Amino acid sequence: MIVGGLEALNLIGDQLGLTDDGGFWGMIGTLNDNFGILGYLIVAIFVAAWLLSYVILTATDCSPFRGFASRRARSLAAPDARNYSFMRVKPLRWQ
Numbered sequence: 001m002i003v004g005g006l007e008a009l010n011l012i013g014d015q016l017g018l019t020d021d022g023g024f025w026g027m028i029g030t031l032n033d034n035f036g037i038l039g040y041l042i043v044a045i046f047v048a049a050w051l052l053s054y055v056i057l058t059a060t061d062c063s064p065f066r067g068f069a070s071r072r073a074r075s076l077a078a079p080d081a082r083n084y085s086f087m088r089v090k091p092l093r094w095q
Contacts, residue, residue, distance in 0.1 A: 002042075003035070003038070006028060006031055006032055006038075007032065009025075009028045010028050010029060010031075010032040013025040013028055013029060014029075
């Protein structure tokens with residue numbers, strides 16, 4: 001959205017001859033001329049957000065996947081090994 005908006009503003013400014021004076025339209029033209037740097041900036045923001053979320057996740061130890069492997073292993077285990085504490089009656093065992 002940002003890149004498309006800058007492109008649209010630059011196109012409007014070029015068509016109306018507004019980018020030569022400086023000011024707002026000059027800034028839009030300068031940003032449009034330096035899209036390589038803007039792309040690196042967007043990638044850097046994504047990397048920084050990923051690093052920040054990783055640090056918060058490891059510092060607070062509140063992973064949404066914590067215990068997933070053990071729950072999955074219990075659900076795949078034999079029926080006798082499952083936890084039936086939530087049921088009132090224990091299941092019948094086959095002899």
